[in-house]
Amino acid sequence: MAQGSPLQGNKGTAIGATSMTLAFPGAVTGTSLLVATMQTPNTVGGSVSDNVNGSYSTGINHSTTNTADDIAGFFKSGNVSGTPTVTITPGGAGNIGATIEEYAGPYLASPLDQTGATDANGTSITSGSKTNTGANGDLCVSSLSTATKSTTLSNSTSGWTVDQNNTPNATEDAVVGSRIQVPAAAFTTTWSTSGAAMDMSVIVMSFKFAPLGGTVGAPHPRLFRAPPGYLALQLAYLSAQRYQAYAPPPVQAAAAPLLAVGRLIRTVTARRGGASVAGPAPAAAPPILSRERLVPTVATPRGKARAAPPAGPATPPITARERLVRLLPLVRGRAQVAGPGPAAQAPTTARHTLKRVVTGLRGRAAVATAPSRAPVLGRHVLRRVVALVRGGRALAARPGPAAAAPTTARQRLVRSAPALRGRAQVATALVRPPLVARGFVRGVVRVVRGALARLEAFVAVVVATPAKVTGAVSAVNTLVGAATATYTVAGTAAAAYVVAGAASAAYSVSGAVSAPYTVAGAVFPVPT
Amino acid sequence: MSSFNIPLTTLPAHAVIDDSVIAGLKQQVATESQFDLVVARNVGTAPLDGLPAGLTAISLVAEWTADPAGVTGWQDGESAQTSGGPIFADKAQTIRIETFEIHWPFRDNFPLVKWIRGRVVVGPNSVSVSGSGDLI
Numbered sequence: 001m002a003q004g005s006p007l008q009g010n011k012g013t014a015i016g017a018t019s020m021t022l023a024f025p026g027a028v029t030g031t032s033l034l035v036a037t038m039q040t041p042n043t044v045g046g047s048v049s050d051n052v053n054g055s056y057s058t059g060i061n062h063s064t065t066n067t068a069d070d071i072a073g074f075f076k077s078g079n080v081s082g083t084p085t086v087t088i089t090p091g092g093a094g095n096i097g098a099t100i101e102e103y104a105g106p107y108l109a110s111p112l113d114q115t116g117a118t119d120a121n122g123t124s125i126t127s128g129s130k131t132n133t134g135a136n137g138d139l140c141v142s143s144l145s146t147a148t149k150s151t152t153l154s155n156s157t158s159g160w161t162v163d164q165n166n167t168p169n170a171t172e173d174a175v176v177g178s179r180i181q182v183p184a185a186a187f188t189t190t191w192s193t194s195g196a197a198m199d200m201s202v203i204v205m206s207f208k209f210a211p212l213g214g215t216v217g218a219p220h221p222r223l224f225r226a227p228p229g230y231l232a233l234q235l236a237y238l239s240a241q242r243y244q245a246y247a248p249p250p251v252q253a254a255a256a257p258l259l260a261v262g263r264l265i266r267t268v269t270a271r272r273g274g275a276s277v278a279g280p281a282p283a284a285a286p287p288i289l290s291r292e293r294l295v296p297t298v299a300t301p302r303g304k305a306r307a308a309p310p311a312g313p314a315t316p317p318i319t320a321r322e323r324l325v326r327l328l329p330l331v332r333g334r335a336q337v338a339g340p341g342p343a344a345q346a347p348t349t350a351r352h353t354l355k356r357v358v359t360g361l362r363g364r365a366a367v368a369t370a371p372s373r374a375p376v377l378g379r380h381v382l383r384r385v386v387a388l389v390r391g392g393r394a395l396a397a398r399p400g401p402a403a404a405a406p407t408t409a410r411q412r413l414v415r416s417a418p419a420l421r422g423r424a425q426v427a428t429a430l431v432r433p434p435l436v437a438r439g440f441v442r443g444v445v446r447v448v449r450g451a452l453a454r455l456e457a458f459v460a461v462v463v464a465t466p467a468k469v470t471g472a473v474s475a476v477n478t479l480v481g482a483a484t485a486t487y488t489v490a491g492t493a494a495a496a497y498v499v500a501g502a503a504s505a506a507y508s509v510s511g512a513v514s515a516p517y518t519v520a521g522a523v524f525p526v527p528t
Numbered sequence: 529m530s531s532f533n534i535p536l537t538t539l540p541a542h543a544v545i546d547d548s549v550i551a552g553l554k555q556q557v558a559t560e561s562q563f564d565l566v567v568a569r570n571v572g573t574a575p576l577d578g579l580p581a582g583l584t585a586i587s588l589v590a591e592w593t594a595d596p597a598g599v600t601g602w603q604d605g606e607s608a609q610t611s612g613g614p615i616f617a618d619k620a621q622t623i624r625i626e627t628f629e630i631h632w633p634f635r636d637n638f639p640l641v642k643w644i645r646g647r648v649v650v651g652p653n654s655v656s657v658s659g660s661g662d663l664i
Contacts, residue, residue, distance in 0.1 A: 008637065009637055010605075010606070010637050011633060011636075011637070012606040012630065012631060012632045012633065013630075013631045014606075014608035014629065014630050014631075015625060015627060015628065015629040015630075015631075016569060016610055016615045016625035016626075016627060016628040016629065017608040017609060017610050017628065017630075018584070018609050018610050018611045018615075019608065019609045020606065020607065020608040020609070020630070021604065021606065021607045021608070022606055023603065023604035023605060023606070025637050025638050041616075041617070041618055041619045042619065083603070085604045093610065093611060093615040094615060094616065094617060094625070095617055095625070096608075164636075164637075166633060169631070171629070171631060
C-alpha cells in the first residue's frame with residue numbers, strides 16, 4: 001500500500017473498566033506506524049502498550065476544557081512486529097472508547113511532527129491550523145470526543161478519510177481519521193455530529209514520512225518496469241506518492257557489468273517510455289595500459305617515430321672550455337691554446353702582429369717573433385711601398401744577415417743628434433732585416449697610392465729611410481716635416497734646398513749644386 | 529441475533545466462566561457484527577464495588593476464529609479489566625456505573641470471523657457475578 005495508507009485496525013468500548021485491549025486482526029508490517037486513540041473521562045496519566053512491541057509514545061494527551069471527555073493519541077513506530085494486542089489504560093476507571101490503526105510506512109525514526117487540540121461547542125468542530133515539516137510529506141491523524149453519546153460522527157474534510165468509526169455508541173463514541181499530505185503543508189480537519197449542538201474536543205497529530213527504499217505491492221499500471229537499482233527506487237517512490245502499488249523488481253541474477261554507455265542508453269530508453277533493452281554483455285577485453293593508449297595518440301599527430309641514428313665512431317670529446325678557449329684568443333688577442341694533435345707550435349700572438357704594424361707606423365723596431373728571424377722595421381716596409389707608388393724600383397729585400405741587434409731608441413737619437421748639431425753622423429750599420437708581413441705591406445701601398453704628393457712629403461718626413469730627390473730641380477724644394485734620414489739630391493740642383501722641421505740625418509748632394517741648402521733654419525755650406 | 533444469560537453466582541478466586549459453563553458464550557457468526565458481554569457490579573454476597581480498588585477483580589474477554597468449525601485458531605478480539613470499588617461515568621464522579629461491559633463491533637475489521645466466544649475470568653478475590661451476552 002501507499003505510504004500512509006490505513007492497513008488494519010480495531011475499535012471497541014468498555015464500561016466501568018480500568019483498562020481495555022484491542023487486538024490487530026493480523027500481523028503488522030515492520031515499517032508501519034501503529035496509532036491508538038482513547039476517549040475517556042480522564043486521560044491524565046493514561047498509557048498504551050501492546051504485548052509484542054511494548055509501550056507506545058504519547059502523541060497528544062488532552063484534558064478538555066468543556067464537558068466532552070478527555071481525548072489522547074499514542075503511537076508506535078520503528079520495526080514493529082507480530083499480531084499485537086494493544087492495552088489502553090486511562091487515567092482512571094470509567095468508560096473507554098478506543099481505536100487502533102496501522103498506517104503504512106516508512107517513517108522517520110522520530111516521526112511525530114505536529115500536534116494540536118481544540119475544544120468547541122456545536123454540531124461540528126474544526127481543528128486549529130498546523131503546518132507540517134516532513135521533507136518527504138506527512139501522515140495527519142485526528143480523533144474526536146463528545147459530551148453527548150450515541151450520535152453519528154463524520155468527517156468530510158477534503159483529503160481526509162475516517163478509518164475507524166464506532167458511532168453511534170451508547171457508551172463512548174470513538175472515531176479516528178487520517179490524511180496523506182505530500183508535500184508537507186498546513187492542514188486542518190472538521191468533524192461533525194448528527195446530534196444537537198454539544199461540547200466536543202478534537203485532536204490532531206502528524207507523522208513525517210521517511211524516504212522510500214525498496215518497493216512493495218503491485219505494478220503501477222502507468223509505469224513500466226524499470227531496471228533495478230536507483231531508477232527503480234525512484235519510480236517506486238513516485239508510484240507510492242500516486243497511491244499506486246508498485247511491484248518490486250524481480251531479483252536478477254548477477255549480470256555482467258555494463259559500461260556507462262550501456263546504462264545511459266537504458267536510462268534514456270526507460271525515460272522515454274520504451275522497453276529497456278538489455279545491453280549485450282561486453283566481452284572481457286584485455287586491459288589497456290594508460291601508457292599504451294597514450295603512445296598511439298602521441299604517435300599519430302607527430303607522425304612516424306624517428307629512426308634511431310646510426311651509431312657513429314667514437315670521437316674524443318671536446319670540452320666546452322676548449323672550444324671557448326680557442327675562440328677567445330681570436331677575439332681578445334690572447335694566446336691561443338694549442339689543440340691536441342699536431343706538435344705544439346710556438347705561440348704567435350695577435351698582439352705581436354699588431355705591434356709590428358704599430359711599430360712600422362711609428363718607426364719603431366718590430367719585435368722579433370721567431371728567434372731565428374731578424375726584426376723587420378716597419379719603416380723599411382713602408383719605404384718599399386713608397387718606391388712602388390712612385391714607380392721606382394723597390395728596394396730588393398736583401399737576405400738579412402744574421403740576427404742583428406735591434407736598434408734602440410737611444411741609438412736613433414744618437415744618430416739624429418749629430419745631424420742636428422753638425423756632428424759627424426755616427427755610422428750605423430743599417431740592418432736590413434728580411435721582409436716580413438708582405439701581405440700587410442701591400443695593403444698599406446694601396447692605401448697611400450691615392451695621395452702621391454702628400455705621401456712623398458709624408459714619407460720624406462716620417463720615414464726614417466733615406467729619401468732621394470731626382471730629376472731637374474729648378475726651384476726650391478721644401479722638405480716639410482721631420483727629416484731624420486739621409487737625403488740624396490741627385491742631378492742638377494740649381495736651387496737651394498730647404499729642409500724644414502728637424503733634419504737629423506745626413507744629407508748628400510751630388511752633381512752640381514749652385515746654391516746652399518738650408519736645414520731647419522741652419523744653413524749649411526755647399527757640401528763638397 | 530443470539531442472547532444468553534449469566535446467572536448470579538459467587539465465583540471463587542481465579543474462576544473462569546466460559547462456553548463450557550455457559551454455552552451461549554460461544555456463538556457462530558453469520559451476519560452479526562457486534563459481540564457484547566455484561567456483568568453486574570453490585571450483586572451477590574461479594575459484589576465488585578465491595579472489593580479492593582487497586583486489584584483487577586474481573587476480566588471480560590471476547591475472542592474470534594476464522595475456523596468454520598469453531599475449534600481452532602482462536603485469537604484476541606477485545607477484552608476489558610475492572611477493579612473493585614465504585615466507578616463513575618463522569619469527571620465529577622456523580623454518575624456511578626452499575627455494570628462492567630465490553631462492546632466489540634468486529635465486522636468492519638474482522639471480515640473472516642466465523643465464531644465468537646466470550647469468557648469471564650475472576651481475579652484473586654472471590655466475587656459474585658451475574659450478567660448476559662449478545663451477538664448482534
